[in-house]
Amino acid sequence: MLRNYLKTALRTLWKHKLFSFINVFGLASGMLVCLLAMIDIKGAFDYDSFHPNRDRTYRILTDVTDKTNDEQGFATTPLPLAQDLARNYPFVETVTRVVRIYGEVTANRKQLPVVCSAVDSGFFDIFGFKLAAGQAAIAPKTVVLTQQTAERFFGTANPVGKVMDHSEFGPLTISGVFTKHPARTHLNFDMVVSTTTLSTPAWQRALTDWKQYAQGYTYIRLKAGIPIETLEASLPGLASRVTKGIRFAAEKGYTFRSQALTKLSPSREDLMHSTYEPTIGKLEAELGVGLLTLLLAAFNYINLTLARSLSRAREVGIRKVAGALRWQLMGQFMAESVILSVLGLGLAYGMLQLVKPMPFVQQWLIGDVQWENNGTLWMVFVAFSVVTGLLAGLLPARVLSGFQPAQVLRSQTGLNVFRGITLRKSLIVAQFSISLLAMISLLAMARQQHFMATTDYGFKRDGLLTIPLNGFPPARLSADISQLAGVERVSATVALFGDHGGNGQMVYRQKAGGDSSATDVFAADANLIATTGLTLLAGQNLPVSVSDSASRLVLINEEAVRAFKLGEPKAAVGQTLWLNDSTDVQVAGVVKDFQSTTLVWKIHPLILRYQPNDFRYLTVKVTGGNPEAVKADIARIWKRLNPYEPFAGQWYDDFLYNRHSHTDDLNFMGLLLGLAVSIACLGLLGMVTYTTALRIKEVGVRKVMGANVGQVVWLLSWDFMRLLLIAGAIALPLGYLASSFFLMTFAHHITVGIGLLSGCFGTMLLLGGLTIGWRTYRTALTNPVTSLRNE
Incomplete structure (x- = not known):
C-alpha cells in the first residue's frame, strides 16, 4: 500500500509541476533557515566540551543588590576573589582569573587590534587549551598566541621567542602558540598574558580591590569527590566577610554563587559583562525565524492544495464510490506532502552549500561546528523534514478526505474561518504581513547602518587620510x-x-x-x-x-x-x-x-x-x-x-563606511527577506493561476457581453489586491514598533518615518500587483471562443 501511495503521489506532483515547484522551493527556503538554526543550536551545546574535568569546574558569579533592592547578576567578580578561594578554602583544587583587555599590538611591522586575556597559571590547568609550540605564559611580560593571531602577524613562521608591542603592556615575549580549539569556547581571545604582567599602580590596586566587581572572571576546580553544595554553602559567608566595612556608591552589596561550566552555554540568564556564549534567546530567535519562514511555505502548500480542492474533491468522490476509506485517502495526501518536504530538504542542503561561505553565516551561525559528518544531526534533519511534511499536509488531507460526493456535485467546498473570510485568503494575508514586517525591519537596520557610516560625528573628516603606523x-x-x-x-x-x-x-x-x-x-x-x-x-x-x-x-x-x-x-x-x-x-x-x-x-x-x-x-x-x-x-x-x-592609508569617509555599514550582515538578512518575499509571491502566483483557471468561462462570457481587457483584469485582481491592503494595515504598525525597539539599542539613531513605511508598503504592492497583473492579464487575453468551446 505504501508503494502505491508513493507512486500515486509522484504522478500527481509531476502532473502539476508549477504547484510542486512552488511548494518545494518554499519548503526548502524555510528548511534552509531551520537547518542553520539547528546547526547553531548543536554548536551552542558543544561549547567548551574539550576541557578536562568539566563536571568539577565552575565560574563564580556576582549578584549585586542596588539601593532599590533590585538584583542583577554579573558574570564577573572582584579580582582578589580567586586568591582568597585558593588560600582559605581547602576543597578548591585550582583557581584562575581571566581579565579581558582590548588594545592594539604591533609586531613584524603590522599593527592590529587584539582581544587579550590576562590569566593566572591555573588557567592552563583548568582549561584544555593545548599548546602547539612553546610553553605557557606564566612569567611576567610573556604571551601565548592563538594560531589565527600568529598567522595574522607572522604568517607561517614560528613566532616563539619574538617580541610584540602591546599598546598598554609594552613589549611582550611570545612564549607559545595554542592549537586550534576543537570546539567553540565562551573564552574568546587572540592572546593570553600572565597576570603578573599587570604591574602598573592602577592594575595593582584593581587586583586587591573588593569594591570593583566588574573587571574579571573567576574560575575554580573543586577537588575530586567534593559536592557543589560545599562550595555554595561557603560563598555567602565569604561575600559577607570581604564586603564588611566597604561603602558602596550605588549598591547595597553583593553575594557570590557558582555556575557549572557544563551549564554555561547556552546562557539561561541575562548576565552583565557576559562572555561569548550564545544565549537561549538568540537560539530561540534563530529557530523562530526559521519556523516562521517554514510556516510561510506551509501556508503555500495549504493554500494551493485547498485551491485545487474542487478537482481533488471529484477524485475523492470517485475513490469513495470505489470503496476507499477516509484514512486511506488521508494517507495518499500525506504521502504527497512528505515527498514534497523531503525534496525540499534536498534543495535546502544545496542552498546551504551556497550560503555557507558567507561571512555572516560563518561568524554567527555555523563556523567551527562539526555537522556535515554527524549522523545523529542528519537523522534529526530527516525527521524534521518528515514531521514538517506531515504537519503541512494534515489540514489539507483532513479537508479533502472529508468531501462527500453530494458536496462535490453542489461544489460546496468553501472553508470559512470567520465571517466569510476563507482560510486561503487568511493565509495570503499572513504571508504578506510577515514579509512586509521583515522588509520594514531590514530597511530600518540598513538605514541605521548608513546613518552611522555617513552622519556628522562632530569633527571634520573631509579630506582626511588615515595611515596605520604598524x-x-x-x-x-x-x-x-x-x-x-x-x-x-x-x-x-x-x-x-x-x-x-x-x-x-x-x-x-x-x-x-x-x-x-x-x-x-x-x-x-x-x-x-x-x-x-x-x-x-x-x-x-x-x-x-x-x-x-x-x-x-x-x-x-x-x-x-x-x-x-x-x-x-x-x-x-x-x-x-x-x-x-x-x-x-x-x-x-x-x-x-x-x-x-x-x-x-x-x-x-x-x-x-x-x-x-x-x-x-x-x-x-x-x-x-x-x-x-x-x-x-x-x-x-x-x-x-x-x-x-x-x-594601508584610506580616507576617513571610507574608514567610517567600512566600519559601520556591515554589508555582509545586511546581505544575509536581505537573502532571508528575499526568500520570504519569494515564497509569498510564488504562493500568490499559484493562487491567482488556479483561481483564474476556474473563472476562465466567466471571463469568456464577460468578454462576449462587451467587457474589455482592463475591466476583466480589475475584476480578477481586486480580490487579491484587497488582501494586500489588509496585510499592509496589519504589518505597518507592527513594523513601526519592531523597528523602533531595535533602534532604541543605539544611543544615536534614525527615526522610523512615513517615508520608510510607505516605501516598503509600496514595494510590496508593486511586487504583489505585478504577480497578480501578469497572470490576470494573460487570462483576460484569452479568446472567448476557446474558453467557451466545451461546456
Missing part, C-alpha cells in the same frame, strides 16, 4: 609628509574617532577617591584640534612637544566637565584629575563634545593627552584639487621609509 615611528614619517604640497597638517593619535576609542579607565577627581568616572584617555598631539576641526571652548590647546613632559597637560570634553562636576568650561581650566593614585594631570582646555566612539554609545568623558609612545595612527589633512595625487605621494614616502610593509 609600529613605524611617527616622527620621521610625519615630518616628510608635512613637506608635501597639498598637505596642510599631520596629527598622530592612538586610534581613530568613530571606533572603539582610546584607553578606557577610571579617572578620579581627587587622589583619595571622591568623584570618579569611566573615561576614555585618548593619546593625541597638538595638531589634532586643527586637523579634525574640533572646537576649543576654553583654555588652550595641548603644547607642541617631542617628549613626555607635556603629558601632564590635557584636554577634556564637555561631558568630562559634567562628570567630574567642574562647573563651566572656563572654570575647569587648571583643575587637576587623577589617572591613578600616582599620576595627576592638569586641564589645559575644554573641547566641544563630539562623537569619539561608535554611535552605539553616548558621548563619554574624554581626555586628550600627549602620549607619543601610544601613537598608532597618522591623520593627514589634505587640501587642493587632486587628493588622490597627494595620497600617491604619501604612499611613495611610506614605501621609501618602510619598504617591507604595504601602504
Whole structure:
C-alpha cells in the first residue's frame, strides 16, 4: 500500500509541476533557515566540551543588590576573589582569573587590534587549551598566541621567542602558540598574558580591590569527590566577610554563587559583562525565524492544495464510490506532502552549500561546528523534514478526505474561518504581513547602518587620510609628509574617532577617591584640534612637544566637565584629575563634545593627552584639487621609509563606511527577506493561476457581453489586491514598533518615518500587483471562443 501511495503521489506532483515547484522551493527556503538554526543550536551545546574535568569546574558569579533592592547578576567578580578561594578554602583544587583587555599590538611591522586575556597559571590547568609550540605564559611580560593571531602577524613562521608591542603592556615575549580549539569556547581571545604582567599602580590596586566587581572572571576546580553544595554553602559567608566595612556608591552589596561550566552555554540568564556564549534567546530567535519562514511555505502548500480542492474533491468522490476509506485517502495526501518536504530538504542542503561561505553565516551561525559528518544531526534533519511534511499536509488531507460526493456535485467546498473570510485568503494575508514586517525591519537596520557610516560625528573628516603606523615611528614619517604640497597638517593619535576609542579607565577627581568616572584617555598631539576641526571652548590647546613632559597637560570634553562636576568650561581650566593614585594631570582646555566612539554609545568623558609612545595612527589633512595625487605621494614616502610593509592609508569617509555599514550582515538578512518575499509571491502566483483557471468561462462570457481587457483584469485582481491592503494595515504598525525597539539599542539613531513605511508598503504592492497583473492579464487575453468551446 505504501508503494502505491508513493507512486500515486509522484504522478500527481509531476502532473502539476508549477504547484510542486512552488511548494518545494518554499519548503526548502524555510528548511534552509531551520537547518542553520539547528546547526547553531548543536554548536551552542558543544561549547567548551574539550576541557578536562568539566563536571568539577565552575565560574563564580556576582549578584549585586542596588539601593532599590533590585538584583542583577554579573558574570564577573572582584579580582582578589580567586586568591582568597585558593588560600582559605581547602576543597578548591585550582583557581584562575581571566581579565579581558582590548588594545592594539604591533609586531613584524603590522599593527592590529587584539582581544587579550590576562590569566593566572591555573588557567592552563583548568582549561584544555593545548599548546602547539612553546610553553605557557606564566612569567611576567610573556604571551601565548592563538594560531589565527600568529598567522595574522607572522604568517607561517614560528613566532616563539619574538617580541610584540602591546599598546598598554609594552613589549611582550611570545612564549607559545595554542592549537586550534576543537570546539567553540565562551573564552574568546587572540592572546593570553600572565597576570603578573599587570604591574602598573592602577592594575595593582584593581587586583586587591573588593569594591570593583566588574573587571574579571573567576574560575575554580573543586577537588575530586567534593559536592557543589560545599562550595555554595561557603560563598555567602565569604561575600559577607570581604564586603564588611566597604561603602558602596550605588549598591547595597553583593553575594557570590557558582555556575557549572557544563551549564554555561547556552546562557539561561541575562548576565552583565557576559562572555561569548550564545544565549537561549538568540537560539530561540534563530529557530523562530526559521519556523516562521517554514510556516510561510506551509501556508503555500495549504493554500494551493485547498485551491485545487474542487478537482481533488471529484477524485475523492470517485475513490469513495470505489470503496476507499477516509484514512486511506488521508494517507495518499500525506504521502504527497512528505515527498514534497523531503525534496525540499534536498534543495535546502544545496542552498546551504551556497550560503555557507558567507561571512555572516560563518561568524554567527555555523563556523567551527562539526555537522556535515554527524549522523545523529542528519537523522534529526530527516525527521524534521518528515514531521514538517506531515504537519503541512494534515489540514489539507483532513479537508479533502472529508468531501462527500453530494458536496462535490453542489461544489460546496468553501472553508470559512470567520465571517466569510476563507482560510486561503487568511493565509495570503499572513504571508504578506510577515514579509512586509521583515522588509520594514531590514530597511530600518540598513538605514541605521548608513546613518552611522555617513552622519556628522562632530569633527571634520573631509579630506582626511588615515595611515596605520604598524609600529613605524611617527616622527620621521610625519615630518616628510608635512613637506608635501597639498598637505596642510599631520596629527598622530592612538586610534581613530568613530571606533572603539582610546584607553578606557577610571579617572578620579581627587587622589583619595571622591568623584570618579569611566573615561576614555585618548593619546593625541597638538595638531589634532586643527586637523579634525574640533572646537576649543576654553583654555588652550595641548603644547607642541617631542617628549613626555607635556603629558601632564590635557584636554577634556564637555561631558568630562559634567562628570567630574567642574562647573563651566572656563572654570575647569587648571583643575587637576587623577589617572591613578600616582599620576595627576592638569586641564589645559575644554573641547566641544563630539562623537569619539561608535554611535552605539553616548558621548563619554574624554581626555586628550600627549602620549607619543601610544601613537598608532597618522591623520593627514589634505587640501587642493587632486587628493588622490597627494595620497600617491604619501604612499611613495611610506614605501621609501618602510619598504617591507604595504601602504594601508584610506580616507576617513571610507574608514567610517567600512566600519559601520556591515554589508555582509545586511546581505544575509536581505537573502532571508528575499526568500520570504519569494515564497509569498510564488504562493500568490499559484493562487491567482488556479483561481483564474476556474473563472476562465466567466471571463469568456464577460468578454462576449462587451467587457474589455482592463475591466476583466480589475475584476480578477481586486480580490487579491484587497488582501494586500489588509496585510499592509496589519504589518505597518507592527513594523513601526519592531523597528523602533531595535533602534532604541543605539544611543544615536534614525527615526522610523512615513517615508520608510510607505516605501516598503509600496514595494510590496508593486511586487504583489505585478504577480497578480501578469497572470490576470494573460487570462483576460484569452479568446472567448476557446474558453467557451466545451461546456
